[in-house]
Amino acid sequence: MSGEIQKFYYDNKIVKMFAYATGIWGIVGMLVGLLVAFQIYFPALNFNLEYTTFGRTRPLHTNAVIFAFVGNGIFTGVYYSLQRLLKTRMWSDKLSMINFWGWQLIIVSAAITLLAGFTTGKEYAELEWPIDIAIAGIWVVFGWNMFATILTRRERHLYVAIWFFIATFVTVAVLHIVNSFELPVSFMKSYSWYAGVQDALVQWWYGHNAVAFFLTTPYLGLMYYFLPKAAQRPVYSYKLSIIHFWALIFLYIWAGPHHLLYTSLPEWAQTLGVVFSVMLIAPSWGGMINGLLTLRGAWDKVRDSAVLKFFVVAVTAYGMATFEGPMLSLKSVNAISHYTDWTVGHVHIGALGWNGFLTFGMMYWLIPRMFNTKLYSEKLANVHFWIGTIGILVYAVPLYFAGFTQYLMWQEFTPDGFLAYPNFLETVTQIIPMYVTRSIGGTLYLIGALVMFYNIVKTIKAGDFIANEAAEAPALEKAFIPKLGEYWHRPIERKPIQLLIFALIVILIGGAVEMVPTFLIKSNVPTIEAVKPYTPLELQGRDIYIKEGCYNCHSQMIRPFRHEVERYGDYSKSGEFVYDHPFQWGSKRTGPDLAREGSKKLRKSHSWHFNHMENPQSMSPGSIMPNYPWLLKKDIDIESTPAKIRAMQTLGVPYEDGYDAKAIDELKAQAIEIETKLKEEGIKHADANKEIIALIAYLQRLGTDVEK
Amino acid sequence: MTTNDEKTKLIAGLDDNALDHDYDGIIELDNALPPWWLYMFYGTIIFAIFYTINFFGMGAYKQQDELKEQYAIAQKSIEKYQKEHGSSVDENSVVLVAEAEKLADGKIIYEKNCVACHAANGGGGVGPNFTDDYWIHGNSINDVFKTIKYGVPEKGMIPWESQLNPNQIQNVASFILTEFKNKNVEGGKEPQGDKIE
DSSP states (O other): OOOOEEEEEEEHHHHHHHHHHHHHHHHHHHHHHHHHHHHTTOGGGGTTOGGGSHHHHHHHHHHIIIIIIIHHHHHHHHHHHHHHHHTSOOSOHHHHHHHHHHHHHHHHHHHHHHHHTOOOSSTTOOSOHHHHHHHHHHHHHHHHHHHHHHHTOSOSSOOHHHHHHHHHHHHHHHHHHHHTOEEEEETTEEEESSOHHHHHHHHHHHHHHHIIIIIIHHHHHHHHHHHHHHHTOOBSBHHHHHHHHHHHHHHHTTOGGGGGTTSSSOHHHHHHHHHHHHHTHHHHHHHHHHHHHTTTTOHHHHHHOHHHHHHHHHHHHHHHHHHHHHHHTSHHHHHHHTBSHHHHHHHHIIIIIIIIHHHHHHHHHHHHHHTTSOOSOHHHHHHHHHHHHHHHHHHHHHHHHHHHHHHHHHHOBOTTSOBSSOSHHHHHHTTHHHHHHHHHHHHHHHHHHHHHHHHHHHHHHHSOOOSEEEEEEEOOOSOOOOOTTOOTTHHHHHOHHHHHHHHHHHHHHHHHHHHHHHHHOGGGSOOOTTOOOOOHHHHHHHHHHHHTTGGGTOOOOOOSOHHHHHHHOSOOOGGGGTTOSSOOOOSBOSSOOOTTTTSTTTOOOHHHHHHHHHOHHHHSTTOOOOOOGGGGTSBOOGGGHHHHHHHHHHTTOOOOTTHHHHHHHHHHHHHHHHHHHHHHTTOTTOOTTBHHHHHHHHHHHTTTGGGO | OOGGGOOOOOOTTTSTTEEEEEETTEEEEBOOOOHHHHHHHHHHHHHHHHHHHHSBSSSSBOHHHHHHHHHHHHHHHHHHHHHHHOOOOOTTTOOOOOOHHHHHHHHHHHHHHTHHHHOTTSOOSSSOOSSSSEESSOOSHHHHHHHHHHOBGGGTBOOOTTTSOHHHHHHHHHHHHHHSTTOOOTTOOOOOSEEOO
C-alpha cells in the first residue's frame, strides 16, 4: 500500500553553484600548490614578501585543497544525491544559500588571513578564532538543512551514502570544536587551550580525522551514489556496506597518534595509534571492494567511459593509500617516513587520486545531466584522465625516492661513529631533482584540470540548465509494518536520529580513551623543574615563529634515535613543552629540527641568526630557505604583551601575579641586550624594536632550560 | 536525459541475489562478505591484540631502550674500527699536517662549514679573523683543534665534534693555520684577542 503520488522539484541551482565553486577553488588550490612546489627549490619565488612566503603559502594550499576544493566537492555531491536518495527537495533553499555563501566567505577570509599571517599554528586548523566560529556556524546550517531534509523524506530507508554523510556531519563538528578550543587574545589572535603533548594529541586526533571524516567518509558516500549510477550496476554487497561503515568510523578516530610515533607522546597512546591503524585496512578496503565489485559486468563500459575510468583510479588510489597508511603507522616504517617527503607523497595519492579523480568523475557525470545535454567532448575527458593519471605518478614517485634517500642520509654513520652527512643541507640538496620532477607532475595534473574546465564550460554553453528538476514519488505512509525477518540493520536505516546518536557514540569512544588519561594522569607528562615560561620577548618571538609558519619546514621534536640525538641533542621529553600553547612539533623537516637550537651543541651567535634570517644563503650557502627581510623592518607589537601574558596565565602558565605590568619593561630590557650584542658582533644597524630581535630571543631559548 | 532513466541494470546469473532496496534506481545485492576480506580483518585484530600485549607501551618495551641498544651496537662497531685503524686523534695527539691531500680535504671542510662566519678568505665576519696575528683561544694546532671540537658556545661557535670526525678537524685546523698565516687580508675583521707572533 503506498500513499498518493506527489510532484516536487529537485534543486539543481544549489548543486550548480557548489559545482562551479569546486571547479574554481580546485584550480586555485592547485595553482597555489604548484607555487609552493616551485618555491621549495626556488625560494626566491617568495619575492622577498611576507605574504608570498612558503610558511604562509603552504597552509593556503592545504586549506584551499581540503576545505575549498574538496569541501565544495562534498557539498556538490551531497546536495545532488541527498535530494534524489530521499525523493525530496532540500528542506530549505534559504539554508542552502546560507551554506553556500557562508562557506565561500569563509574560504575568502581564510585565504586573506592566512597570507596576512593570522594563524593558530596548528596544521589544517590554522584559521583563527573568528573564522573557526563561522565554520562551526555554517557547518551547523549544513547539518540542519540535511537533517530537516532527511526528516521530510519520501524514502523510508536511508541509503548507505547517507549514513556516511551523517557520520561526516557529526564527527567533523566534534573534531572542529574540540581542536579549536582556543583563548582569544585579540581579534585574529588566540592561543590553543592545550599545551605541548596534549595539544599534539588533540591536534593529530583532529588532523588524522580531518583526513578520515572530511576527505574520506563524505567521498565514500559520494562514491556509493555516483559509481553505481554511472555504471548502472547494483552495489555489490549491502552487508559489506554495513560492516565497513561502522567499523570504519569506530576505528578511524583512534588512529591519530600514528602521527606522533617516537615522539614524547606517552607510549600507550602511540600503541593505540599503531594497532587501530592496522585494523583499519579491512574497513577501508571494504569501500574499495564494494566500489570495484559494483563494476562486475560493466568493465566493458569502463573502457569507453571517462567517468568510470576516473572512478576506477580514484577507488584504486583510495585502496593504495589506505593500505600504505597502516604500513606507515608501524613504528619501524614510520621511523623512516616521518618528517620526510614520503608522507607528502602518501597524502597526494589520496588528494590527487582519490579526492581529485572522484570529483572529476562526478563533475563529468553531473554537469551534462543538470544541463540536459551531452558532455562536450568525451575525447577531452579521456585526455584529462591520462594527463591526470601520469601527473599523479610523476608527482608521487619522486617523493617516495626523496623521502627514502633523505632518511638514508640522515641515519648514516661513518665507521668511526660520526654522522656521514652532518650538514642537514646536504641531505636537502641531494633531493632537489626529485622536487623538480614533482613539480612537473603537479603541472601535468593542473593542465588536466584546465582541460576539464574548458570541456565543462563548453558543455554548459551547449546545454540548457534545469534549475528545478521535476520528480514524483508517493508520500511516506505513517503506518509502517516492517517486513518479517528483515535484516537487523534495517530498523536503524529508518531512524536517522538514532543513526546520528549511534555514530556520535561510536566516534567519541576512541578520542575519549586517548585524551582523558593524557589530560588527567600526571605521570603521562612528567614535570621538569628547570623548564620555565618564556620571557615576554621570547613569547613575542614565538608568535612571530608561528605567524611565519616556521613549523611548515622545521620540527621541534627530537626522536630517540642515535642519528637524531647525535645531530640535534638529547631526545625531547614531554615535560619540555608544558608552556607551549600551541605545540610546534611540526610534521616535516625541509629544514633541520629546532627543538634545541639554542643549546650548547647547536647554538649560533645572534648575528648568525640575524644574517641568516635576512638572507639564509649568506650563512648557509645553497640553503633553500627563503629570505625574511621584513623581520628586520617590522616593529614588535610590544603593546600586545600584557594581554598575551594574561592569556597565558589564564591557560595555567605560572607567571607571577601582576607580571603583565612588568612585561613590557622586561621585554625592552632583553631586546636592548640582544641589540647590544648584535652591534658588538658587527651588526651596526641592529634595532631592539624589530621583530628579528624577538625571533632571535626565542630561537636562542630553545632547548636551553634543561641545560641549567 | 534525466537520472530516472539511469536505473541499475541487473544481469541474470550475476545479480540473482538482488535485494528489494531501490534508492533513486540504485539496487543492492545480498552478497556475503568476501572471505579473504573477513580473514584479513580478523588477522589485523589478532595482530593488534598480540602487538599491544607483547610489544609497545603496554609491555616491557620502552622506546628509549631502542636508543640505548642503538648506542651499544654503535659503540661496539666503533671500537672494532678503532682497533683496526688506530684510535682517532685528540687535542693532545693532534699534529699540524702538511700533506697536500689532507690540506685539500681541510679546504673542502672549511668551505662547507666555516665560510659563513669566517669568510672564504679567512678575514672573519661573525667569527674572528684568521689572517691577522691576534688569537682569542691560542694558535697552536692543539688550541685550534680544541676550539673547533668543543666550540665556544657562548660566542656562537658551535662544538663540531658531532659533525666532524677528529681527522677532519685535524685537517681543517691545519688548513686554517697554513692557508691564512700572515695573509692580513683587506677588509678583514678588526683584531680580537692577544697578539701571538
